[in-house]
Amino acid sequence: MSLRLTGLTAGYGKLPIVRDLDLEVPGGSVTAVLGPNGSGKTTLMRTLAGLLPALGGEVTVGQRRLPNGRPATANRAGIVLVPDNRALFTGLTVAENLQIARRRDGRPLEEILELLPALRPRWKVAAGSLSGGEQQMLAVGRALIQNPQVLLIDEMSMGLAPVIVESLLPAVRHIADNTGAAVVLVEQHVRLALEVADDAIVLVHGDVTLRGRAEDLRATPERLEAAYLGGESITAAG
Template structure:
């Protein structure tokens, strides 16, 4: 597991300072603060409609922030400019995967790869099952293979901050059990900050360092993943909105 501490005087590798996210002028997530070091996996948990996907798309610049700042390596990202966020190292794996379904696995990876990023063959070391499917159209892959491709496509962009929204969407639990440990490996081997939105709570907590529970736009619970996993009653209460939000 990553050392989550940030050395005194050093800028965190990723920060949210008072971020307000929403649609139009309506806030969905309010005054969110995060400070994460390289190699940290943060699990973002919470019931449907809590604002988790809105937060992810806002960090990636696809939605305008209604307030606050997002910083990568101490540098603030411009608001609502996804190309600038991507250039700074923020890469989103969306919940719909957004693959080019008529292109092959290799072609999807080739189009996404940044100069200086890991080559396709090196990336396939994390996805041996996908290596055999490089010449297959993305639309012909199984759901699990498509999710592998979506994550692999993010990795060839050399992310500093990897946002994964609902990796388990539409997948059988047995497939999720195989996929989620890859998140831990990515953080450990690349040093990327990984922010993972996930409904399979216990599986997410097994691979995460830290976790937050978002309820009605506020952080209802925050702590180490191990602490939260050991207290399922407190987790359930947070999901049901039966705890006071964490003070801002």
């Protein structure tokens, strides 16, 4: 099931942070949202999850247009956010964190362990005792057990060493390929994100300065650099 944004403007109060964004993420694909700090990436993710009311435009999942600023409705439509702070119950075990997040139509626990096998040996360990990488994997697992149609992952690498990120990000590709979810990935590690994504956009001060196929953007680092510096809106050839 696809995610479609049409003319989406997002921000706080009457202040727009992301302006007039058009984007389509097909089911089973990964779109990376890149850009410097303060460019509007987290604002975008919170708006898609219904945690912030949009200031304009539409969000559609499949054929369903979502009402504005209603997180419960967005969640029922299949949108699930993995926030940058992970939001785990640190005193509960891995198993308990997953069980408490599962809803009636959610995925079986065993299926989550097949998608994220690194969690299996940590099944009875409290979330607060996990490594940073394991905690991030558990946060993704808590989202997956809700059987999302659209999976939003905000800064998967937050606070993690690059070597850990390098082992985590391929799981995003595996999830899209094996669940059919449309995945939106906000990520600061540009090279690693482009290795697992199908498409990407660069946001700078709330505007898209570059968009295209991930493989094309990987091949033109000079265009990425120009986009991060806020060059005119451009589309990568592909």
